[in-house]
Amino acid sequence: MKKGIQVIASAVVMQICLGGVYAWSIYTPVLRNVYGMTGGQTGSIFGITIAVFSVAMIFAGRFQEKYGPRVVSFIGALFFAAGYILSSQSNGSYLILAAGIGVLSGIGIGCGYVCALATAIKWYPKRKGLITGIAVMGFGGGAILLSRIANGLMSNGMDVLQVFLGVGLVVGVILIVCALLLKLPPDMIKGKDDSGSVTGKSLRQPSFISLVIGMFAGTFGGLLVIGNLAPIGISWNFTSAQAAFAIGLFSIGNMVGRFVWGVVYDRIKNIAIPLSLGLLGIAMLALLLPLPYAGFLTASLFIGFSFGACFVLYAAHVATLYGSWAVGKIYPLVFLAYGVAGITGPFLGGFLYDVFSSYSYATILAVSIAWISAGVIFYLNSRGRSGNSIPAGG
Numbered sequence: 001m002k003k004g005i006q007v008i009a010s011a012v013v014m015q016i017c018l019g020g021v022y023a024w025s026i027y028t029p030v031l032r033n034v035y036g037m038t039g040g041q042t043g044s045i046f047g048i049t050i051a052v053f054s055v056a057m058i059f060a061g062r063f064q065e066k067y068g069p070r071v072v073s074f075i076g077a078l079f080f081a082a083g084y085i086l087s088s089q090s091n092g093s094y095l096i097l098a099a100g101i102g103v104l105s106g107i108g109i110g111c112g113y114v115c116a117l118a119t120a121i122k123w124y125p126k127r128k129g130l131i132t133g134i135a136v137m138g139f140g141g142g143a144i145l146l147s148r149i150a151n152g153l154m155s156n157g158m159d160v161l162q163v164f165l166g167v168g169l170v171v172g173v174i175l176i177v178c179a180l181l182l183k184l185p186p187d188m189i190k191g192k193d194d195s196g197s198v199t200g201k202s203l204r205q206p207s208f209i210s211l212v213i214g215m216f217a218g219t220f221g222g223l224l225v226i227g228n229l230a231p232i233g234i235s236w237n238f239t240s241a242q243a244a245f246a247i248g249l250f251s252i253g254n255m256v257g258r259f260v261w262g263v264v265y266d267r268i269k270n271i272a273i274p275l276s277l278g279l280l281g282i283a284m285l286a287l288l289l290p291l292p293y294a295g296f297l298t299a300s301l302f303i304g305f306s307f308g309a310c311f312v313l314y315a316a317h318v319a320t321l322y323g324s325w326a327v328g329k330i331y332p333l334v335f336l337a338y339g340v341a342g343i344t345g346p347f348l349g350g351f352l353y354d355v356f357s358s359y360s361y362a363t364i365l366a367v368s369i370a371w372i373s374a375g376v377i378f379y380l381n382s383r384g385r386s387g388n389s390i391p392a393g394g
Contacts, residue, residue, distance in 0.1 A: 004123040010181035012138040013114035017142040017171045019142025025230040026147045026244055030160045039350030046227045048102030050342020056110025057332035065328050069115035073179035076111025079104050081172025081376025083277030088165035118328035123185050127364045128316040133262020136311045141255035144248045151244040208366045210380040211314050216337035217373030220279055220345045221366035222307030226250055232359050248296050250304035257308025265316045274374040276309035281370040287363045
C-alpha cells in the first residue's frame with residue numbers, strides 16, 4: 001500500500017496546484033483598474049476556464065483509461081504551464097487571457113483533475129467518500145496558498161502579468177513531477193474498462209439526472225461567489241488584503257468541506273446531496289445582510305464548506321452506482337454541469353453588478369437555484385429508488 005499512499009499524496013499536491021484557479025478574483029481588481037477590463041470580461045475568463053476544464057475532463061477521462069493517468073496528466077501539466085506563460089505576454093488583452101488562462105490552462109486542469117481523482121479511487125474502492133474527499137481536498141485549498149502569494153507579490157509592486165508567468169513556470173514544474181508519480185494499482189491494467197456498457201443507460205436514469213442538476217446548482221452558487229468574492233468585499237469597503245483573506249477562508253471551508261462531506265457520504269449516501277444544497281443556500285443568504293467584516297469572513301467560510309460538497313458527493317455516488325472504473329468515464333459527464341455553471345455563475349455575478357451596482361440580485365438567483373434543485377432531487381431520488389444502480393465492479 002506504499003504505492004497507494006504515494007498516489008494519494010501526489011493527487012493531493014496536484015489538486016492544490018490546480019485549485020489555484022479559485023484565486024482568480026484576487027486578480028480581477030487589478031485587471032479592471034490597470035488594464036480596463038469590465039466585470040463581465042473578468043468573470044467570463046474564469047467561466048471559460050471552468051467550462052473548458054469540464055469538457056476536457058470527458059476526453060481526459062477516456063484517454064487515461066487507455067493510456068494511463070501518468071501520460072494524460074503530464075500532457076495536462078504542459079497545457080497548464082503554456083496557458084499562464086502565454087497570458088503573461090498578453091499586455092492585458094482579453095482575447096489572449098481568455099485563450100491562455102481560459103482555454104489552455106482549462107485543458108490542463110481537466111487532465112490533471114480527473115487523473116488524480118480516478119486513480120486515487122481505484123486504489124481504495126471501499127472508502128469512496130473518504131478517498132474522494134482526501135484526493136480533491138487539495139483543490140479546495142489551492143486558492144489559500146495562491147491568493148496569499150499573489151496578493152503579497154502584487155501589493156509589493158509586481159504586475160499581475162508577472163504573477164501569471166511565475167504561476168506558469170513554478171506550478172507547471174510541480175504538476176509534471178506529480179504526474180510522473182501517478183500509478184494504477186497492480187491488479188488493474190490500462191485499457192480495461194467495464195463502464196462502457198452502462199454509460200448510455202445511465203443518462204436516462206433519475207439518479208443520473210439528479211446528479212447533473214445538483215452539480216449545476218451547487219457549483220453555480222459557489223462559482224458565482226468565488227469568482228466575485230474580492231470585488232464583493234471591496235464593494236463593501238473592505239481592503240484588497242481583507243478580501244484576499246476572505247478568499248483564503250472560502251478555500252479553507254472548501255478544503256475542509258471536501259473531507260467532511262466525504263465522511264458524511266459514507267454514512268448517509270445520496271441524502272447528503274440535497275442536504276448540501278440546502279446548507280449552501282442558507283450560507284449565501286448571509287451575503288444579503290449588511291455584514292461586518294467578521295460576518296463577511298464567516299459567510300465566506302460556510303459558503304466554501306457547502307461548495308466543497310460538489311466535488312466529493314457526485315464522484316463518490318457515481319462510483320457507488322456504476323463502479324470505480326466509471327469515475328473516469330461517467331463522472332466527467334456529470335461534471336459538464338460544472339462547466340455550464342462556470343460559464344453562467346461568475347459572468348452573471350459580474351454582469352448583474354455592472355447593471356445594478358449590487359451583488360444582491362445574483363445572490364438571490366443563486367439561493368433560489370440551490371433550494372429549488374434540492375427539492376427536485378428529493379423527488380427524482382424517490383422515483384429512482386427502486387433499483388436504478390448498475391453494479392460495475394469496484
